[in-house]
């Protein structure tokens with residue numbers, strides 16, 4: 001077994017046993033929980049060579065190209081993403097990962113990067129800064145992840161077993177608990193090594209990844225990724241259904257950048273068939289048009 005294999009097993013073992021947090025209560029994960037995790041990992045097939053693997057709000061997309069597999073976003077934790085990786089390999093029967101592209105630098109999109117250790121990680125130049133700031137205070141992150149997991153544990157106890165609400169609380173509890181373990185165990189965080197300022201194109205033979213920086217919007221490092229050969233656009237957490245903007249802190253200085261990115265999307269609009277957000281939701285081109293309309297009308 002290689003070092004990475006051992007690391008994953010180690011994380012997984014630790015992940016499955018009781019731990020004591022700074023609080024008096026303990027959250028316990030059993031083998032039954034572990035089986036439940038596997039049963040709630042879902043695969044959405046977009047086309048012959050594109051799949052979305054998701055577990056609640058955790059989602060990664062795998063696109064099989066002639067030069068290897070490209071992953072879009074990598075999930076909230078190494079333990080869960082190691083399971084998604086297995087799922088991908090069971091479907092594609094290969095494990096040659098070429099790139100991981102991060103739609104932005106939030107921890108729930110980059111924490112699983114290290115699971116695809118042979119791949120080069122790609123993202124906007126601000127992704128590195130944004131991500132590293134997140135890890136400067138591990139104690140704070142641990143406390144916050146643990147607290148969130150604990151809140152979901154409470155909600156879980158109040159919900160009807162195996163109802164959609166129960167599944168929701170369960171997946172959220174596991175996501176944050178896994179994130180907690182990563183910080184606790186000093187799991188490696190791989191940040192983008194290939195970065196760009198305005199736009200970038202990756203050519204993988206039969207598949208092209210066209211990327212543009214959106215400007216500061218949901219984060220400092222939001223990018224849009226368009227893959228013409230599969231007529232798919234990835235919009236990260238920029239918006240949700242009906243084009244509802246996922247804006248965090250609007251900086252008016254970026255309006256020029258938004259306009260440029262929206263025009264860039266506009267020139268591709270007639271070719272786009274599938275819109276995928278950063279949490280595994282498949283949106284429609286109407287949602288995309290609504291978003292473009294909202295932005296151009298609200299912020300110009």
Ligand SMILES: [Zn+2]
Nearest residue numbers: 104106218237
């Ligand atoms: Zn985000």
